[in-house]
Amino acid sequence: MTKQLMDFxxxxxxxxxxxxxxxxxxxxxxxxxxxxMIDEKTIFMGLGKNRSLENLQQNPNAVFMIMEPGQSxxxxxxxxxxxxxxxxxxxGEKLDAIRAGIxxxxxxxxxxxxxxxxxxxxxxxxxxxxxGQGWEKSI
Numbered sequence: 001m002t003k004q005l006m007d008f009x010x011x012x013x014x015x016x017x018x019x020x021x022x023x024x025x026x027x028x029x030x031x032x033x034x035x036x037m038i039d040e041k042t043i044f045m046g047l048g049k050n051r052s053l054e055n056l057q058q059n060p061n062a063v064f065m066i067m068e069p070g071q072s073x074x075x076x077x078x079x080x081x082x083x084x085x086x087x088x089x090x091x092g093e094k095l096d097a098i099r100a101g102i103x104x105x106x107x108x109x110x111x112x113x114x115x116x117x118x119x120x121x122x123x124x125x126x127x128x129x130x131x132g133q134g135w136e137k138s139i
Contacts, residue, residue, distance in 0.1 A: 002040075005125065008079065009037040009066065012105075016066040018045075020055035028055055034102055035064060041122050043083055046098035046114040053088075053116055060085035062120070067128060078128030083120035090116050 012033070019029045028051045035045035043064065047053040056062060062085070067078040089095050094117035103111035 005079065006037045006040065008077070009035075009043075009081075014066060014068070016064050018052055019063045019065070020052050021059055021061075022055045023058040026055075028052055032064075034098070034105070036101075043081070043120040043122065044094075044098070045118050045120070046095070046102060047116050047118060048113040049115045053118075056085045056118065057088065061123075064120075065128070076128060080126045080128065081122055082124035082126070084123050085118055086121050087119040088116050089118075092117075094119075 015031045015033050016035065017029050017031050018035075019027065021027045030050070030052050032045065035043050038044050047056075052062075062083050063080055064083055065078065065080045067076060070076045087094075095114070098117045099111045099114050102114055
């Protein structure tokens with residue numbers, strides 16, 4: 001992994017899609033703008049009391065996908081990052097930090113909706129579309 005991926009991941013404004021599944025395999029996809037890649041192996045994000053959090057508490061595996069439109073479909077940029085939740089805190093410094101960041105970016109109301117601070121390890125990185133190229137060519 002490189003600084004190129006961290007720069008693309010942390011670029012703002014941007015939206016990404018977090019895909020999760022519960023213990024029975026029922027899937028959910030939701031968009032998020034707040035996840036941050038804090039180093040080359042770790043993603044940090046806040047979640048409210050929602051289906052994504054419920055799923056992650058049952059099944060810690062997920063995918064976070066970021067897309068950036070291009071002039072034509074082959075020119076779109078993006079990446080699929082396969083992740084595993086390693087920590088979930090509903091109080092403490094990590095939660096306070098994410099709430100403060102969200103308050104600054106999206107306002108106090110949005111900040112108050114955050115129920116948990118989650119840490120993920122990066123398990124695998126794949127390009128937006130697999131045309132026989134590495135993920136580096138897709139961002």
